[in-house]
Amino acid sequence: MKQTIFFWPERCFQYVFILCFLIAYSGCSTPLSTDKKEPSTTNWDNRFRLNNGMVIDVFIPENYTPDSTYSLLLLNDGENMFGDFSWNMDQILQNLISSGDIRPVIAVAIHSRGKRNNWYIPYNDPWITSNWGPYKPKALNYAQDIFTEVIPFIDEKFSIDTTEVGILGASLGGLISTWMGLNFPEKIKYSAGLSGSLWVADYSIFSEVDGPYNSGQKFWFDIGTNEWNYYIPLYAELDRSGLMPGVQNFYYEVPNGAHFIEDWIQRIDLPLKVFFSTDKNPEPVSLEVVLECIPSQSSPGKYFRRMNPIITLSNQVKYSLAHTASYTLLSGDAELGSEGSFINNPDSEIEILVEYKTFSKTVEIPVGWCK
Known part of the structure; x- marks a missing residue:
């Protein structure tokens, strides 16, 4: 006879890998501009400082034309996203577009500029304060800045479909991506958290599932078995809220996956295909x-x-x-x-x-x- 057994790992201190992402990014040597300009041939070096001080890099796919409209992908930890010595997301996106695996998208990498903990953590967590230092949960402020500053700025300069917006990140960047998808279904259609820090504040995000969610909305979240936490309850809650697994709701328990950029890059194509696949x-x-x-x-x-x-x-x-x-x-x-x-x-x-x-x-x- 079947029985339901839930194995909850103990609150552990395996998050040393995450500490490497707490480096503060406080400046930018590349000249910044808010002037309108044509997309450059290198795509990702379109860099802007917004009126509220946020710094963004913008990826424009090859053969971009203002006569078409494009989905918009927001990327957390933007200073690490574009270029050969980072995630290299500009090349990954272009390769997937060129191969026909995904449709063309515009991607905006939002620099965290030393504000990761404040921006990406929605909850007070005494463990984080004791081990990582004080912070102020400003996830709501971060989301509002995205909705009132980032998206309108991109909409003014480029041809995007503001009903086709996704957000993606890893670790704490994955936590805020999932949180925004759960709390702003009318604004965020796609959300992806790779090795998302869903453990924050004793898994408080598990109680954030409160539909109804849009019929086209999709969630992706994953965890590697070498960094394992028990994230299946969120998978089940999304299912119960009406988001069908394998159609709108995707969870991947990655065999031997660890908490490193190299591991995330190896599977980054999966959420991108879930959201933007040419195979409908x-x-x-x-x-x-x-x-x-x-x-x-x-x-x-x-x-x-x-x-x-x-x-x-x-x-x-x-x-x-x-x-x-x-x-x-x-x-x-x-x-x-x-x-x-x-x-x-x-x-x-x-x-x-x-x-x-x-x-x-x-x-x-x-x-x-x-x-």
Whole structure:
């Protein structure tokens, strides 16, 4: 008989990787201008300082024409987004556009300028204050500046569809992206958080799901198993709010993923395809099940055993099924969770059937696995 088992990792101190993103960016050596100008041939070096002091870089796709309208993608941590020594998002976007994987978009990288904690954290969190220093949660101010300054500025200079706005970021930048998608569905159609810091303030964002959400709205969020936190409750809450998994609601538990830019770059094409794919109706084409043995961060010798069923769509987007698959114990002794977790006796072999729509996989857990 199936049982629901929720494994919540302890509040741990594995976030040392995040500290490297707390560097303050307080200036910019490139000349800044608010004058109107034609897009440059290098695209991303269109840099502007807005009236409120925000600094943005703008990517314009090749063959841009004002006779067409373009979706707008906002990028957090903008000083790290464009160019060869950063995410190289300008080249990634252009490659995906040129290959026909996504439709042309305009992307705006918003510099954080040393304000990451204030801008990107919506909640008071004593742990952050004690370990990272004092801050003032100004996520609402950041969102309002985007709506009243950034988007109107871009709309004046370039041909964009203001109903087609997405926001993307990683770590704390992923937290604010998800938060804005949840709280401003009338303004943010697409939101993506790669390794988003959803743990802030004891997962307060899980309670922010409060639809209804727009029928075209889409969420992407992910976490690597080498930095694992239990983000499936948000996946389930979005599902319950009416956002269909694999259509509007995408969660990816990345095997062996870590909290590094290199890891995010390797999968950045996935949310971009989810939001802007030229394939309007991608279909599931394959199912794989990855076994995960995740060590506890605070209790030596304790492990979280999980099955991670991953669907690949026809446009090569991958996402985890978690609570949307069904799990049946075929043989052996184990307790199965409704979202892929299980507790078993490692001294015996078990078999579990994983099913989703027309797909099925039999997973064999050998003796001694995850012991």
